[in-house]
Amino acid sequence: MEPGRVEVVDLNFPGLVLQDGPGVNPANVGRQCPHGVILKVVSTNICGSDQHMVRGRTTAPPGLVLGHEITGEVIETGRDVEFVKAGDLVSVPFNIACGRCRSCKERKTGICLNVNPDRPGSAYGYVDMGGWVGGQAEYVMVPYADWNLLRFPDRDQAMAKILDLTMLSDIFPTGFHGCVTAGVGPGSTVYIAGAGPVGLAAAVSAFLLGAAVVIVGDLNTERLAQAASFGCATVDVSLGDIGSQIAEILGEPEVDCAVDAVGFEARGHAPDAAEAPAAVLNTVMEITRAGGSIGIPGLYVTGDPGAADDAAKVGSLSIRIGLGWARSHAFFTGQCPVMKYHRQLMMAILHDRVQIAKAVNAVPIPLGQASDGYRTFDAGAARKYVLDPHGLLGTTERSGRDDMAASRPVTRT
Structure with missing residues (x-):
């Protein structure tokens, strides 16, 4: 209404x-x-x-x-x-x-x-x-x-x-699409940003596609517990550097591929952090190996009247495209x-x-x-x-x- x-x-x-x-x-x-x-x-x-x-x-x-x-x-x-x-x-x-x-x-x-x-x-x-x-x-x-x-x-x-x-x-094919476009396959290590329903659906999809390790990151401890309930490793992004936490799980600070299941209402990685709509995209570039792919089923919009700045109100975000280019990442966006x-x-x-x-x-x-x-x-x-x-x-x-x-x-x- x-x-x-x-x-x-x-x-x-x-x-x-x-x-x-x-x-x-x-x-x-x-x-x-x-x-x-x-x-x-x-x-x-x-x-x-x-x-x-x-x-x-x-x-x-x-x-x-x-x-x-x-x-x-x-x-x-x-x-x-x-x-x-x-x-x-x-x-x-x-x-x-x-x-x-x-x-x-x-x-x-x-x-x-x-x-x-x-x-x-x-x-x-x-x-x-x-x-x-x-x-x-x-x-x-x-x-x-x-x-x-x-x-x-x-x-x-x-x-x-x-x-x-x-x-x-929606959410099962959408999560699956995020994983397919990210290149998840047998033996893959996968980072999924967001433990909401789409992120959890992506985690299930990653296992269905044969991933060896599925790591789900979020600020919400209840949702992280839900991810852990079916075999995911979890990262509480409010606790510090995500790459270091991934290294504790994998022995290295990178994954083969990543899925952004958060979208444009992303927040910074701290308990009381302000909204930072490019935070997840920049993070997944940092922790995805060179040559890896990033699936982006999380929603991004061209009109956001509640955005924190004028650029974000029209969908213009401060994405580190230079980092993605230097690491030869592939990005896949849009509706599933x-x-x-x-x-x-x-x-x-x-x-x-x-x-x-x-x-x-x-x-x-x-x-x-x-x-x-x-x-x-x-x-x-x-x-x-x-x-x-x-x-x-x-x-x-x-x-x-x-x-x-x-x-x-x-x-x-």
Whole structure:
């Protein structure tokens, strides 16, 4: 509703036409979607990227319907939908992609050219992404359904693993993409900056890709403990030089590759340090070996009204590009192209090769408690809140509140 305030309100049932509303690009108003479907939302997650908007760190307008991590059941199909059927249980990539443009044909679905009149790339419920209505709701419309949706092969099997499968819409592929672009492979040593849900998903992904040692760095001790719970080494960046701490783990102060899972709201490496948006990028250059790669799934923006200086307000940061150049680093940025990975990761979940929900400490709560979930997550809870609009995950209003009351938030990073 405004910076610092999230509410659950009644809205009209979605249709297969993009209506005018908060954040909807004028060129998209009235857009017909006979290729779309209506989903009954089974699960929809609160994401750290949503928090940037809620904190007032973007140009998101009041009244924007949030939510880009969506899993649901198809209840209505448009005239032009051929292969997706009512009753299908599906995962929705957070990137909206047409399947027809040059980018989509090159598997770069994060920068589709046809869904956002302002620039390449789009997402549900997100600022400057075309105005497609978000899925933190009971029902949502998904365009280009045959192309975008990932259908789960068996409904009962999927519901038994739904807390894992709900991570396929964003954070699991995003963390995996960060590791793939960083060059993680068998025997790699990997540093992951940030122990939030994306950082933890990246850590799980690094192990899945065969890394020998995964080191997670953060200021938040609760989140570091969560990383350690599934085998990560950890670095508390407030305790001193990160390279020296890595040397205590590896015997040398460098790693083969690194992943920035923090993004533009990074802080300096001290308990009470001020915001320093280039801090993580500069750190990973210092501790990544010459010739190594750095995956950057952490979000960076072109408009940040809450930034500490005028340069950062337009996304201009004091990055030590000379250091990266001298060390021949490769940098990979941008939205994860979810469709490139989500089927393989689904199979890893369904066949018990990975337990992503346990790793990120997924906690389902009713939709009515969304504002509580936002507050607790923003305070630094080592949890990934999953909204349950229809009670299909077994949540109740009381049990969800008891769960959040038991959480002990610490300083966020």
